[in-house]
Amino acid sequence: MSRVSLRDRIKASVISRRWNEICLSPSRIQLHWHQGLVNVANCDRYEHFCPMYRDAFVNNVNRFLASFRGNHVRYFHLRFCLTSSSKDDIDEWIRFAIRMGVKVMGVVLYCQTGTGSALRTLDDDDSELSFEDDQYVMGAELFDTAQCNLKCLQLCGCNLRPDFAKYVSALKSLSLCLSFLAQYDLQTMLSGLPRLVDLLFDTCTLPQELSLSCLPSLKKFRIKYCRGVEQIYLSNVNLVFLSILGKRAIKGNLVGAPNLKTFCCSATSLTMPSLFKRIPEEAPMLETFCVSYCGKSDDCVPNCLKVFNGVTRLEWYFLERSRLGIAKMIRNTKNLEEHNLVPVNYKPEHLTFVALRGFDGASGQIDFVLYLLEHAVMLKQLAIVSAKSWGEGAQQDFLSKIQGLREDVEVTVR
Template identity: 20%
Template sequence: MGKRMRGTRQKGACNSENQITELPNDLIAPILSWLTVKEALRTSIVAKQWRYLWTSVSALNFDANETLDTIVANPELRDVERSKYINFVNHVVKHHRGLTIDEFRICFDLDETSNDDIEGWVQFAMRKEVQWLVLDLSENGESTRKHSQNYTFPLRLVEGMQHCNFGFKSLKSLSLKWVNINGQVFEYLLSNCTALDHLSIYSSGDLVNVRVAGLSLKLKSLELVFCLGLEKIEICDTNLVSFTYLGPVISLYLNNVPMLKMLYIGEGDSGLKNDIFSQLLCCHSQLEFLALDMLHPERTMKLPSLPEFSNLKKLVLKIGARADDSLLQFTSLMIKACPYLDRFVLELIWKSPAKRRRKVGKAAQSPHQHLKLVEIIGYFGRSSDDEIVMYCFENAVALQKIVIDPHTEILKQNLSVMGQNKWEENARIRARKLESKKPRDVEFVIL
């Protein structure tokens, strides 16, 4: 009986395998496009007729997270692994037979020493009329190299778009990380990539002034992050929907941006000066999502001069603070300035896990009629944490749920795993004491 059962399973497995290999190539190729290129290559051994299917996939994803993790742990392997990665990408590019590609994604620690290879890949993507192009040349999510060592996106490449039948006319999304791009290239991309919907630039060393203007632009989302040479951004007369800026203090000009709904702003160690709100006067009443990344807001901002964000549904405050500084005044004023707020997220980045003995403060009563969900990330159980929780209990009339999350990056950087777990458990114990003070119908979740 046992042998017959095993035989039956083997036959079923064989039939299943035959059914898979008999699927038409037109059906298999799109499925392979959901895999990384290495994963797609492995399928070539499944059946003889699948041997070259990978050469026609429409999404070329050269993600190498595992290798990058290995390099971070063993930096001496960087040069060897770089060479392997470059050779692998060149092999795939050389043998690709598809007429077009939807996605081309490079994700590896590469710099100016690989200029020729990277430029060849970009030209390949242009010839294949790529729609989504990602050049992420950082280490494993981070990088310590100087911007002068970055690969530089060449001006001649984008200038050539005007004189050939191929280019970036099909490009919808472009993401460049640790790639230098200057103002001329930026303008050329906006002018010539007529289908461009999303543009993301991280850690470029060459951008100084950026101007995005013209209702003819299809650009809906723009991200400029840690471009440390940037001095001025001007966005006017566009249909931009989402804008993110993180970096040093700059001159920011927004004017006639009627479609702008989502804004994420953070201006580095100097914090957000109060003039950020004056810069938002043209659009504050239309925003639906606002995220602010800042240090010591109660020290660096003039309160209570805040405009009313009359259409805002979600507010995210990522705040760096010292010791047990109270954040209640700024936080309560921000919530009050958003009368239709539905969701509030407070992410606390404490410079020190130290606590200070003091009474829990209170802000003036200001009932909020629409706030339903509150999330506090980086909760340590300080008085400054508790007074914000109590403020929400007492003023958020429609509150349905509050989430307390003790996890924070500052603990990972400064404590061992055991020490981190101890701090987080102490925070949970403190949070449980607040649960008895919550309104009856409010769900209280501790992660």
């Protein structure tokens, strides 16, 4: 080493230190029951075995972390059905991950056979929510360290304290699932996350009004089947992706997101006409529009569906009792101008691909196919997914009826 220059020795030292960090310390830690931390081989798959093995899981995790010899962890994920009775242990595990410089952390404290089964009823107004007090609550004191490098946080089946954002101002992605947040002032709570880019509320209880103006960097916001929220206020210039899905209509104006590129929402037979009327005015930059129809009426498509030229992808998902059941009816179309199921006003010139699902050979469906083949001059492929009630003989009659109408269109029935 005496013949090696000081500069080369410094380089060798840096390389050696980085090599040790990579090789001697696993960058990912996943603490799941199915990874051998508990032996549940003799349990029934539908049995809620977590309470019986909770102590064993906690003890095994504590022993594993006590014997951990690494010096950094980038990814930390915990998954087991735990409650507030294990709070001290969970707190210590999170502190361990923070000390190790974790950047991506997930804490999932539910299972499908246990609390998860009950928590999934959050979207039901008549459900009884008696397990809120038993949930683990994550406090801000866990992140009170200069070493906190957390960038992405996923929480499921647990709650947050209002001051949790105090020490995680650098957080860029936050996902909250099965959390009770209705009693919080979320605008004040989220104001401590100025760098947040991605926010998800999945099956949570939320306050009636939700404002996102406190998140100037937000680019992606999603609400999935949450309870309580009725109005959303947007004032986010950087927002490009917005998804609001659920069984109830949530009011909101998209003018506050002028650069919105993708919008996904739920609609009913009452809200769908007004929805398509105002979207072109409120979101002029929109490129992808996805609609999930949640009604029970077959008459779910408005008479006049006007869409501006900027939309290149329009997806419709028809759920529940919709007889026609069209999914992804219009995909990857260019310069879509107008869509209307009434043949007199329908303009399908730009359609290249159409998929019809749940096709049962009804006269209205057949007339619609004939109209497409006659007027959709750029149509290249027509895919029909038949319903179980559509017999083979009826399929052959249908194919013979459309045979020869358009030789340049590939028609497939499956």
